[in-house]
Amino acid sequence: MKKALFFAIFLQFLALLYLIFWAKFPLYFGDNLQIKTTIVDPRDIFRGNYVNLGYKFSFIDKNETLKSGSKIYANFDEKTPANFVNFSFKKPENKNYLTGKLNCFDYEICTIRYEIEAYFLPKNLALKLENLSQNNEFLVNLKVKNGIARIVNLQFQGVKY
Amino acid sequence: MIYFKNKLKKELEIWLEKGFINTNSYEKISNFYSLDDQNSSALIYFAYLCFGISLIVLIGANWQEIPRILRVIFLFGLTFFIQICGVLKLKKDPFMANMAIFLGNFCFFGSVMLISQMFHIGKYPSDGVLFVLIFTLPFVMILKHPILITQNLLFATIWFLMEKFQGNYEIFYLLFLALNLYAIYKNYCRDVFRIWLLFFGLFLICGFENLFDCLNIFAIFLIFLYFLSKIKQFEKISDIFYEFSLTFGLMFLICWLIGYDIYFYYEIKSINFICVFLVLLCFVAIFTKSWFSFWFIFWIIFIDFGQNLPFFNEILMVLNYVICLIFGIFLLNKNRKFGILLIFSTLIILYFKLVGDYILTSLLFLLFGVFMFFISRIKR
16 A cells, blocks of 8 residues: 555656646747737635736637637737737647637637736736736737747836736 | 553554455444544544645745745645655554645645746636646545545535536546545445535536526425435435435535625625635535534624625624634534534635735634644644
């Protein structure tokens, strides 16, 4: 029994290492992409304060071909900050794209998750950014590898947060 | 006599570990010879639960000033130190070993949260809960201890409810229920079986589009079962009806209670808050076994949630929490289950009120964890 338990602990250890690797992989090997975002200040019951990052390309009109859980690709142009071009359901050949997951439980629109919707911050800074963001757009700097994106930082009027 | 009791207790723990007896038999023999103070065990469960919640809330405070690598090393170190200590203590003190692994699993949960917080991964934490659920399952399958089964069921249900409120009805929840049922079958414990039934019921209920219609149907079904169990020919299965009615009854009352308040009096933005609250409250309430306790919960929650009504002022609100906590501590000696229930309900409600001030909430849970641990040591 002891061996099995140590193996279970080892599995947990490997799982955490994998999680760190998975989180860091795009940060080390990804390409830069800068896009526009709007922010609000919610809280997460487990993980603390964060600013909720909203994107124009997080929604798509619902139709019969869209299924919850399926992949969708948001394509961007080469500019900085990059502009959203269109959605595609096949993996794009260029590198400026984000891979999202569809969620179609709403009546008229489907939402798309890119795993870049939350930026965790201490409470005071989160509130400060929320105040700054009123009627202003922020820029979010990403590292993207094969459509998987990680947030590097937020940028507003040249200042990085 | 004391020597005999100590010797018997040690022997029983070995038999339990070897699988000669199950947890239920262990508890029956322990009760018959008054070997183990059940009150103390429950207090320790509660203390460890408070420690776990305290750690998780503390991580929410976002310690950006501390370098990432230090935060990771600290939490990883804590997780594996506790887990390894638990395994090494398994022969000498199986109870405390299982409690250590229970706490270690909470630390693992905390580590996953910390990583997703540090790297700003996603908005939805349900994937993280699934990750924790999968990697804590081996401990359940190996040790089959009631507290670990309960913890795993809790993780599974939080995950299921989070997915449900994103619009996904996760059928794989049944797989986790089945695996935990197997563990319960191998090491039967009545209370844990009740919890299992509760979560199974929750799975069925979530299949309905309208929760409250579903609750009404189940309420009629329960009344039917109640009268059926009174008929002599059905006496043998009345126990099963009793279990069902008790389990589902709990769920109905709490769903009504929370749902009613949320829809009519509150503007809580995240439904996840309610889900977690529901699950945690059920987890505690299920151990009370008495219908009277439901009314007790009802009364307490009504007062706590009613504080935002116009006729409640701020002083009454503060007094309410203070009285609840003092009364809870007082009740610990008179009726341990009611005491724990009252303190836990008040703490959880306070958590939702204070959410944002993570450090204060964390300290509150830590303080009560230490208090419960201290009381349990005195009782032993």
